[in-house]
Amino acid sequence: MNPFSSGTRLRDMIRSIRACKTAAEERGVVRKECAEIRASINENDPHDRHRNLAKLMFIHMLGYPTHFGQMECLKLIASPGFPEKRIGYLGLMLLLDERQEVLMLVTNSLKQDLNHTNQYVVGLALCALGNICSAEMARDLAPEVERLIQFRDPNIRKKAALCSTRIVRKVPDLAENFINAASSLLKEKHHGVLITGVQLCYELCKINDEALEFFRKKCTEGLIKTLKDITNSAYQPEYDVAGITDPFLHIRLLKLLRVLGQGDADASDLMTDILAQVATRTESNKNAGNAVLYECVETIMAIEDTSSLRVLAINILGRFLSNRDNNIRYVALNMLMKAIAFDDQAVQRHRVTILECVKDPDASIRKRALELVSLLVNANNVKQLTKDLIDYLEISDEDFKEDLSEKICSIVDKFSPEKIWYIDQMLKVLSEAGKFVKDDVWHTLIVVISNASELHGYTVRALYKAVLTYSEQETLVRVAIWCIGEYGDLLVNNVGMLGIEDPVTVTECDAVDVIEDAITRHNSDMTTKAMALVALLKLSSRFPSISERIKDIIVKQKGSLLLEMQQRAIEFNSILDRHINIRSSLVERMPVPDEAASRARRSGSLPASDSTMSKPSVSIPNGVTAAPLVDLLDLDSDDILAPPTSSGVDFLQDLLGVDLGSSPAQSGATPPPKAGTDLLLDILSIGTPSPAQNSASSIDLLSTADTLSSPAPSSIATTAPSGMFDLLDGLSPSPSKQATNGPAYPPIVAYESSSLKIEFSFSKMPGNPQTTNVQATFINLSPNTFTDFIFQAAVPKFLQLHLDPASGNILSASGKVTQNLRVTNSQHGKKSLVMRMKIGYRVNGKDVLEEGQINNFPRGL
Amino acid sequence: MGIRFILMVNKQGQTRLAQYYEWLTLEERRALEGEIVRKCLARNDQQCSFVEHRNYKIVYRRYASLFFMVGVDDDENELAILEFIHLLVETMDKHFGNVCELDIMFHLEKAHFMLEEMVMNGCIVETSKANILSPIQLMDKAH
Known part of the structure; x- marks a missing residue:
């Protein structure tokens, strides 16, 4: 009885699964079948086993759990008949993996089958072992496999060879045992044995240096001769593919030669002739020939310098690149990336073609080409390449814009010759793909802009123009409102006009319009809205003539559904209402962030929060040092630190520029030394009963709000009511706490x-x-x-x-x-x-x- | 290691044969197959036969209603894999006579036996169709 074809029940199951219209129906059928198989397994009838397993493999293929059938595999493997063993081993390979305990149980059966008198049974066991063996099994069964490499039948030898590759990969210590056997396989004529033997040698070379040396010395010439024989062999129908004898063997041989030639001039020398022959004489009008050429080029590029060969290789790649077949162009782009390493010039010559590939309708080709282009960029061609890429950004598919804009940004960032160019390019990218760029891109742009003081006017005007056209590009809007907030006065007064600019007339109202638009647009996100609100606060001081209008916009946000916006609006409104005298100093321009630090932070060499803490403080006119002001926009991407807009207390501290690090103890002992701090106390004291307590409480804030090396005097710390934040946050005072010797926290x-x-x-x-x-x-x-x-x-x-x-x-x-x-x-x-x-x-x-x-x-x- | 998995999928995206040469859990396999099928089936004939997905490169080729997809390492020769797919199809053709989806569905184990003779542990074992098929023909004769 044939368990496979006569198993009508298997056919029935497949038919009923095929007939299923929906996934739910299919699940139902599978569930029913699984239940039957389980029941049948419990009955333990050996006649049903193979059919159950065949069904289980089908169910497994569909993606349903089949672990309950694992023991059946073992039983089938242990049975004497070949058909049972056959399907048992297949089930073993499909349903089990090397991590499962069950697998250990099969070691003994495998050992017996490796020594079986029937060579087909031996083949089955080798195949299973080669596909799934674990390190322990590899150790246990290595001697059997080693012996089988010399078996009389080539079909066993080839399987034993591949089985050995798995064994040495699992247990590299065993590599030595296989070196001699592997080298003997290289002399074979049988293609299957040769290809697997070459594979085994390749594996051994990779894991064992002695093996590499051995094969290099003993086998290089033999391999070259084998390759030569195959290349020149007469037509062999069994192995011929489009006029090439066994391209798979060609490729394996070339791969092994690559490992042998790499780092060894003598070996490389030996293979020059044959590589040249393969490179020149292989037919390149069919896929099989191109596959061989491709491998040959890769080998030429990897072995020790033989410049004439490399010219040949580069020419082949050039031909590939201009091929009409997309597959060939794809591999050409792939290879050119490797070729850049030794012949940048040659690759540069194909720049135009490569740029064309960036615009290819095929996503795989585009992706490769883009990677290659980014490697081609250097100081000389950055302007042209960036222009081409940005031009393309305008018309590219939406789903490619993210990758493309990211690459452009990194190119611009890396090779920018001057700041104005950098800013121009980034504005173009943000205008075209502002929706897609990552946060650190626009953070960096803001850092660069604030560092380029002579370009502030130019930038804010350019941004203003851009944002009118591209108001849907979120990050462009963010940068624009930040700059308008900071440099609004330069925008309306046309300060610092560059010769290349067209003069624009922007009124104060126009500038505020842009921001109002951003804050009221329904699809602006929270960050944008919060930034717009801060910009408005700043503009209220820069544009005194329309400060009432600005105030109105801020007041409207009191009704925002976003708690954060609401709270900020109330606070800002309070600043505008009651503290006009300090407003201008509160909204001073941002201190210029350290460009180098920001760069370093982005590249990850500096922990993000470190740079904030250790940054040298910059004095600003209101008398408080301003290091934490940088945090107002929180240009750092560390997500553990809450973004300022979502954390009220930090935000406020930062906004007010409270000096969190300088001299708290001293300020506790003496009256607050600077006028700015007085003003600060003033704001902070809204609604507290007595002035004496106020100063104490704000000192408490000053002395405790950040990491301090010098602890505050405990007397102050203990008497200070820590309701400080509650006053502004409108919260009730919290219970007083017991301060200890260390710094106290609100x-x-x-x-x-x-x-x-x-x-x-x-x-x-x-x-x-x-x-x-x-x-x-x-x-x-x-x-x-x-x-x-x-x-x-x-x-x-x-x-x-x-x-x-x-x-x-x-x-x-x-x-x-x-x-x-x-x-x-x-x-x-x-x-x-x-x-x-x-x-x-x-x-x-x-x-x-x-x-x-x-x-x-x-x-x- | 070369070949990491071989899939045969019909036009509707249903898996018809799956052979993995590395261990993935059931959930991982289902997710991976879904993603790959979605990516490959969305491409047209003019586009190249290679798709990069996660850390795999998928080489695929369509024969009538059946897609053959092979997941390989990054350093594998894509063109050779394409040729290998063709060899696989030719071998199946030789056995089944113009192989179709149903042949593979109803003779899943035979399709696997053929693959077993061709690929082991992610490497090619044999490239001669006669050698690949001889053990299978022998078995057929025995029954």
Whole structure:
């Protein structure tokens, strides 16, 4: 009985699966079949085994789990009949993998079959072993395989050879044992044995230097002769492909020669003739010939310098590149990338053709060509190439714009000869593909713009013009509103006109229009809107004549649905209303960020937060040092630090330019030394009862808001009510905390919903700056009682969290529960704390789950 | 290691044969096949036969309603793989006589046996159609 063809049930199953119209139907059929197979397996009838397994392989192919059939494979393999073994081994290779314990059970069967008298059984076992053997099996069965390499039948020898490649890859120590056997295979005539033998040698050379030396010395000449024989051999119908005898063997031989020639001038010399012969005499009008040529070129380029051969290789690639067949052009682009390494000039000659390939309708070719172009760019051709690429950006497919703009940006960034050119090109890219560029691109652009003081006027005018046309390009809009906010006065007064510019007349109203448009457009995202709001604040000072209109726009944002916008609008409005006298100093131009540091940070050589901390402070006129001002826009991409717009406290600190690092202790002892700080106190003191306490509280802020090396005097720290932030944030004062010897941190409201408020207060253990004790207070804001209250928290890997039990799990109406947390920050001083939390409780018999993320931890914890 | 998987997929994107030479979980396989099929089937005849996907290069070729897709390492000779696909199809043709999707579906195990004779552990074992088919013919005769 034939288990495969007569198994009508298998046919039936396939038919019913084919008949399925929907995936759900198919799942149903498969489920039913699997149930039957399971039942049949349990009955343990050996007659059904092969059919079950054949079905399982089909089910497996469709992508359904089939692990329950694994033991059946082993049973079939252990059975004496060949057909059973055959399908058993096939099942083994398809359904099992080397990581499964079951596989170990098969080692013994494999060993027996490798020594079987029937050579077909031996072949089966070799094939299975070669496909799935694990390191342990490789060790156990290596001697058998080694012996089989010398078996009389070539069909066994070839399988043993490939099986050995897997063995030596799994257990490289065994490589030595196979060197001699492998070299003997190279003398064979049988193509299967030759191709697998060459494969084994290649593998051995890769993992074992001695093997490489051995083959180089003993086999190079033999291999060259073999290649020569095959190249010149008469027509062999069995192996002929389009006039070439066994191109697969050609390619394998060329690959092995490549390894032997690489790094060895003598061996390279020996193979020059044959490589030249293959390169010149192989027919290149069919795919098979081109495959051989392709491999030959690769070998020529890899072996030691034989310049005449390389000319030949480059010419072949040139021919490939101009071929009409897209496959050939694809491999040509691939190879030219390697060729650049030794002959840049030759590749440059094909620049025009390569640029054409960037515009090819075929995505695979475009991608390759783009990679190649970016390698071709140098200081001499950057302008032309960038122009071509940007021209193409305008008309390219939407889905290619992301890749293309990214490459253009990196080219421009790397080879830009002058700043004005850089800015021009980036504006073009942002205009065409602003939707697609990554954040660091426009961050860098802002850094470059602010560093080019003589171009501020030019840039802001160019951006203004661009944004009128391309208002849908988010990042262009962002850069434009940032620049208009900073340099609005240069825009309307045409300051610093360059000769190349067309004069434009922009009124103050026009400039504000652009920003109003950005802030009101429904599809602007949060970042853009927040930036627009800051720009408006700045313009209110730059354009005093229309400050009322600006104020109106800001006031409108008080009703924004975005909490952040709402809060900022209220704060900015308060600055505009009550603190006109400090406004102009608050909205001074940004200090110029350090270009080198930003570059280094982007390339990852400098940890992001480091550069913020250690940046030299820049003095600005309002008397406070301004290092953290840079954070206002947070040009750094470290996502652990909350972006300023989403973290109110930081944002405000940064906006006000509070000096977080300089001399807190001193300012605590003496009256605040600078006028600017006075003003600061003024803003901060809105609504507090007594001036004395005010100054103390702001000093507390100054001394505690960031990482400090010198601890604040504890007397001040303990007396200071830390309601500071609450005044501005409109939150109720948090319970006073017990300050210890270390620096004190203001408590925060970690979470607030309509029913629940969570406050965190912090303390440090003396002598252990990494660890912060957090006392969490949960306050029930609702009129109902919460029961089964549970607080869970999670932190990123660089933090360790320990939770003590809470003081209770019932929160009566407006009741409180406290819980202590201990957080250890392994990146202390580099990264701020962040935490995700989940709160569960029962109210009125219903389970409630609240979740949130806490980003507003004070810095330096 | 060369060849990392071989897929045969019909025009509707249904897998008809899948042979992996490295271990992927069921979920990974399903996801990978879905992604590749979507990418390859969307391409037209003029476009080249190579698609880069994750860290694979997919070499594919269409024969009537059946797509043959071979996932290879980055340093593999793509043109040779294309030639290999053709050899595979010729071999199957020789056995089944103008092979079609149904032949492979209903003789999945035979298709696998042929592949087994041609590729082992991701490397080509044999390129002669006669040598590839002789064990299979022998088996057929035995029954």
